[in-house]
Amino acid sequence: MTALRYMGWLTGFSVFTAFVSIIWQAFLSLQALNRTTVLLTGLLAIEGSLKRSAQEPAPKVAIGYGACTDLQINATEFLERYYSRRIPVVTTGSREIVSNEDELLQSFAYYFQNGAAAERVMANSTLFKQLVGYAKVMDKERINWYMGGNAPLMAVRFFMEGAEVLLGAHMSKKLRPLLPKEIRLAGDEIANDDIHLILEYKAGDTWGSYVAPRANRYILHSDRNNPHLRAVEQLTDALKVYHPQLLVVSGLQMMDMFTFNPGEREARLQQVQRQLTSQPADTLNHFEMASYVELQLLQQLRHFVLPYVDSLGMNEQELSNLQQVLSHGRTTLATDWNPRIAHTLDQMRQVFISLLEDYGQRSSSDPRRRRISRIHVHTLAYQAILTTASSKWKNTRAAAAKAALTAHRYVCKSQFINPEAVLQVLDDSFATSTQSDAPRMRIGAASPVPCWREYIEYGRQHQRLEVEICVAPVLVCREARKTAGAGDNISASGLAAQL
Ligand SMILES: *[C@@H]1O[C@H](CO)[C@@H](O)[C@H](O)[C@H]1NC(C)=O
Ligand SMILES: *[C@@H]1O[C@H](CO)[C@@H](O)[C@H](O)[C@H]1NC(C)=O
Numbered sequence: 001m002t003a004l005r006y007m008g009w010l011t012g013f014s015v016f017t018a019f020v021s022i023i024w025q026a027f028l029s030l031q032a033l034n035r036t037t038v039l040l041t042g043l044l045a046i047e048g049s050l051k052r053s054a055q056e057p058a059p060k061v062a063i064g065y066g067a068c069t070d071l072q073i074n075a076t077e078f079l080e081r082y083y084s085r086r087i088p089v090v091t092t093g094s095r096e097i098v099s100n101e102d103e104l105l106q107s108f109a110y111y112f113q114n115g116a117a118a119e120r121v122m123a124n125s126t127l128f129k130q131l132v133g134y135a136k137v138m139d140k141e142r143i144n145w146y147m148g149g150n151a152p153l154m155a156v157r158f159f160m161e162g163a164e165v166l167l168g169a170h171m172s173k174k175l176r177p178l179l180p181k182e183i184r185l186a187g188d189e190i191a192n193d194d195i196h197l198i199l200e201y202k203a204g205d206t207w208g209s210y211v212a213p214r215a216n217r218y219i220l221h222s223d224r225n226n227p228h229l230r231a232v233e234q235l236t237d238a239l240k241v242y243h244p245q246l247l248v249v250s251g252l253q254m255m256d257m258f259t260f261n262p263g264e265r266e267a268r269l270q271q272v273q274r275q276l277t278s279q280p281a282d283t284l285n286h287f288e289m290a291s292y293v294e295l296q297l298l299q300q301l302r303h304f305v306l307p308y309v310d311s312l313g314m315n316e317q318e319l320s321n322l323q324q325v326l327s328h329g330r331t332t333l334a335t336d337w338n339p340r341i342a343h344t345l346d347q348m349r350q351v352f353i354s355l356l357e358d359y360g361q362r363s364s365s366d367p368r369r370r371r372i373s374r375i376h377v378h379t380l381a382y383q384a385i386l387t388t389a390s391s392k393w394k395n396t397r398a399a400a401a402k403a404a405l406t407a408h409r410y411v412c413k414s415q416f417i418n419p420e421a422v423l424q425v426l427d428d429s430f431a432t433s434t435q436s437d438a439p440r441m442r443i444g445a446a447s448p449v450p451c452w453r454e455y456i457e458y459g460r461q462h463q464r465l466e467v468e469i470c471v472a473p474v475l476v477c478r479e480a481r482k483t484a485g486a487g488d489n490i491s492a493s494g495l496a497a498q499l
């Protein structure tokens with residue numbers, strides 16, 4: 001009898017605990033939903049403050065170089081279909097250039113298991129055509145062709161943000177109609193555009209024993225036009241009369257060594273340098289980074305491009321890589337896909353300091369050099385923008401909010417943000433540096449986008465420069481729909497807000 005009574009009591013108790021736990025879960029998810037809604041409302045309000053009045057003239061933006069056609073396919077479906085028996089063991093790191101199927105599979109597996117974005121060249125153009133052929137057959141019903149290339153994607157984004165846009169690119173008759181007709185083009189009509197094969201995957205997609213930790217893409221191309229920046233000269237000519245507020249240089253990651261004869265690449269980069277240095281002081285120059293793996297190219301950028309720009313845009317991997325190149329003269333491979341804010345901010349400060357020091361040492365011998373005044377880093381979970389306090393860049397807080405909203409809208413492929421489709425990645429507060437005494441900032445209803453000012457110390461004489469830093473949380477989409485090209489939209493929307 002007693003045993004039975006105990007049983008009854010126990011059952012009652014378990015039912016009660018289950019009940020409490022369900023309510024607790026509901027309470028927690030309600031809280032998370034509430035927090036998301038609060039952040040979203042805050043971000044939207046800040047974005048709303050950016051509306052230009054009708055009297056204000058549209059900002060003028062120019063952007064180079066190149067264009068291509070993107071062929072987007074499901075990475076794991078594609079590989080399962082054609083290479084299901086050739087799942088490689090990842091031995092080495094990545095390679096810059098892949099020349100055959102084995103190297104491609106190795107290289108893909110490496111980035112896939114790290115969830116890292118990658119852009120690689122297929123040296124064998126016959127094989128590349130074959131792969132494009134495979135993709136076309138496979139995806140008959142769901143074939144996704146897009147206009148691609150950093151420059152055109154950023155150009156469209158600037159246009160959508162109300163800017164007047166001049167784009168330096170050669171394009172085919174097929175591609176031109178995909179670009180709004182209001183965007184002016186400096187460049188020739190060509191017969192065939194370069195194709196980029198975009199292998200997309202979601203978080204949790206599997207290939208053999210590999211599992212992707214986050215959504216991302218692996219881009220393969222075998223370009224003929226883009227590496228040579230064929231439209232640079234035409235853009236330089238057009239700029240003489242156009243006189244924009246902002247000139248954006250992008251797409252230089254296409255300049256793989258093997259497409260050039262010795263000395264040729266430097267000559268092309270000199271043309272870029274000439275274009276940057278021929279802009280008047282009231283035109284701001286921005287360089288959009290990308291996935292660079294070749295150290296020599298990065299060093300050439302350091303020589304020909306970085307000293308002549310006011311602003312840089314990049315993601316967390318590109319930041320790590322650039323920081324390593326500037327501080328230690330070496331490149332790094334895929335890094336943590338979700339770095340702590342404190343860590344990212346420290347790397348941004350290091351890059352900023354390196355560039356300020358280069359400027360300090362060389363500006364007297366080369367007056368065309370510019371002192372860096374803006375760095376924008378976008379990650380999956382947040383947007384961080386650092387600007388010099390007294391610079392021409394306006395609205396840093398709003399730019400970070402705008403970039404965060406663009407990131408969400410782009411990856412979820414939806415203009416309407418549904419708080420239930422959002423994952424909270426950030427905590428309520430973060431440290432502003434990994435140094436032990438660093439102040440903390442709160443992200444919440446009172447300040448959805450925390451901003452603060454601080455002094456950056458650089459050089460042997462310990463000069464100090466005041467900067468403003470803003471960090472905006474990204475409402476991360478639970479189900480990523482599109483990641484290729486996200487960076488272009490994000491960077492351009494942040495820049496447009498600051499003109
Ligand atoms: C949601 O959060 C806000 C701000 O933290 C708070 O004022 C409000 O009461 C919360 N609402 C609910 C339903 O919990
Ligand atoms: C390039 O790829 C094609 C198709 O796979 C192959 O037949 C050819 O031998 C390759 N060429 C070189 C130089 O490896």
Ligand SMILES: *[C@@H]1O[C@H](CO)[C@@H](O)[C@H](O)[C@H]1NC(C)=O
Pocket residue numbers: 074075076077200201202205
């Ligand atoms: C690709 O297809 C597989 C199986 O059909 C699916 O599980 C996966 O989520 C898809 N990935 C993307 C990026 O659509």
Ligand SMILES: CC(=O)N[C@H]1CO[C@H](CO)[C@@H](O)[C@@H]1O
Pocket residue numbers: 152153154156157406409410411414489
């Ligand atoms: C969400 C978002 O802003 N997406 C845009 C990114 O840019 C392309 C054009 O380059 C637009 O078509 C998208 O709507």
